[in-house]
Amino acid sequence: MPHALAVNTWVWTSPLTDQTLEPLAAKAAAMGYDALELPLENVGDWDPSRARDVLDARGLRAVVVGAMGPGRSLIARAGDVSATADYLRACIAAAADLGAGAVAGPFYAPTGVTWRMDADERAAVIRELRENLAPLVETAAESGIALAVEPLNRYETSVINTVAQGLEALEPLLGAGLGLALDTYHLNIEEKKPTEAIRSAAGHIAHVQVCGSDRGAVGDDHTDWPATLAALADAGYQGILGLESFTGENATIAVAASVWRPLAASQDELAERSIRALRALGA
Numbered sequence: 279m280p281h282a283l284a285v286n287t288w289v290w291t292s293p294l295t296d297q298t299l300e301p302l303a304a305k306a307a308a309m310g311y312d313a314l315e316l317p318l319e320n321v322g323d324w325d326p327s328r329a330r331d332v333l334d335a336r337g338l339r340a341v342v343v344g345a346m347g348p349g350r351s352l353i354a355r356a357g358d359v360s361a362t363a364d365y366l367r368a369c370i371a372a373a374a375d376l377g378a379g380a381v382a383g384p385f386y387a388p389t390g391v392t393w394r395m396d397a398d399e400r401a402a403v404i405r406e407l408r409e410n411l412a413p414l415v416e417t418a419a420e421s422g423i424a425l426a427v428e429p430l431n432r433y434e435t436s437v438i439n440t441v442a443q444g445l446e447a448l449e450p451l452l453g454a455g456l457g458l459a460l461d462t463y464h465l466n467i468e469e470k471k472p473t474e475a476i477r478s479a480a481g482h483i484a485h486v487q488v489c490g491s492d493r494g495a496v497g498d499d500h501t502d503w504p505a506t507l508a509a510l511a512d513a514g515y516q517g518i519l520g521l522e523s524f525t526g527e528n529a530t531i532a533v534a535a536s537v538w539r540p541l542a543a544s545q546d547e548l549a550e551r552s553i554r555a556l557r558a559l560g561a
Contacts, residue, residue, distance in 0.1 A: 284313035284520035292531040293319040313339035326375035340376040344383030352410040356387040374421045382426035382459040382485040392436040419455030426459035426484035431467040441475040457484030473509035480513040487522040494541035497555025
């Protein structure tokens with residue numbers, strides 16, 4: 279059975295607002311997408327109840343995406359744990375209002391913040407992460423939401439880079455309220471065999487994000503898409519595939535995502551090429 283396909287509004291804009299959501303929902307639906315990934319960069323950027331009305335009118339589902347900007351961390355050395363927990367609870371509440379099944383993101387440290395750790399230091403960081411994540415997982419599970427924790431590449435974090443690290447770090451908490459968010463961009467950088475990494479996460483994949491190996495459109499890059507989709511099927515994943523790419527027009531997001539050149543002739547073309555390629559692949 280084909281996956282529902284989503285597109286992240288970061289393809290076109292940052293931050294998402296009530297004013298920009300409606301035209302983007304119309305655009306995505308017209309392209310044939312089934313869902314939107316909605317980044318909540320700051321609480322109050324958009325109203326979840328209003329967003330649900332907008333998406334329902336277009337027959338679109340939702341995934342909430344968290345943004346781990348400066349100071350957001352569940353590890354004290356990298357940010358304000360209490361404020362981050364409040365932010366993640368707001369993300370969970372937004373997902374519940376939207377009827378979304380997942381809140382996805384690298385929910386451990388600010389994106390782009392890295393530091394060296396020896397084995398003892400890493401073990402202490404993982405213990406702290408588990409302790410601070412546990413009540414949020416409980417809240418998510420009670421709301422019927424899964425927190426989907428995303429491993430990032432080595433240039434964006436030093437905490438969780440691989441699927442194996444994610445499974446090990448989160449193992450005591452994995453279940454209804456917590457899984458992994460797998461992103462083909464990061465898999466391509468960090469995994470020796472991305473398809474084997476996908477299969478190793480069977481039963482614990484809460485969300486999947488896709489894009490070309492250059493962060494652009496799916497389909498004309500070097501990713502082995504048939505093998506990737508087969509691995510997801512073998513892992514039992516039947517959920518949404520979300521296209522996550524970024525506009526270079528916003529300075530903050532361009533720097534955060536290292537978008538130094540256009541990834542397509544236009545952002546619309548990037549989204550349109552991706553959905554055509556995914557549907558042609560039977561995704």
